Amino acid sequence: MCRSIKTLRPPALPEEATEDDIRAAALQYVRKVSGFRAPAAHNREVFEQAVDEIAEATRKLLEGLEVRGSGGAGAKQPVREPVTVSGAA
Known part of the structure; x- marks a missing residue:
């Protein structure tokens, strides 16, 4: 287990976790x-893609x-608000 990766x-x-938090964990x-802490030039592309x-x-x-x-009995708390699409009702 990598100790540097935090629960997000x-x-x-x-x-909410930021993009920086997510990228650092990845x-x-x-x-x-x-x-590899830092990949060699010939591995950099595949490393960054991963x-x-x-x-x-x-x-x-x-x-x-x-x-x-976390908000009382039976409470549900999504990590992020769902994306809604305006238009057709």
């Missing part, structure tokens, strides 16, 4: 798995999680 959902964070994960993909997967995960029990 409430109540571990007092507010970078730490890729560093741990690859064994960080981008893991950051995107992390965003999707955090957007989909429901945190229950």
Whole structure:
């Protein structure tokens, strides 16, 4: 387990995780798995692509999680507000 990666959902964070938080966690994960703190030039593209993909997967995960029990009995607290599409009613 990589100790540098923090929990990014409430109540571990007092507010929503930022893009910087998500990117830092993805970078730490890729560093741990690859064994490289900084990749050589010939590995840089695949390294950065992995960080981008893991950051995107992390965003999707955090957007989909429901945190229950932190606001009273049976309370549901989504990590982010759902996106609404205006138009057809």
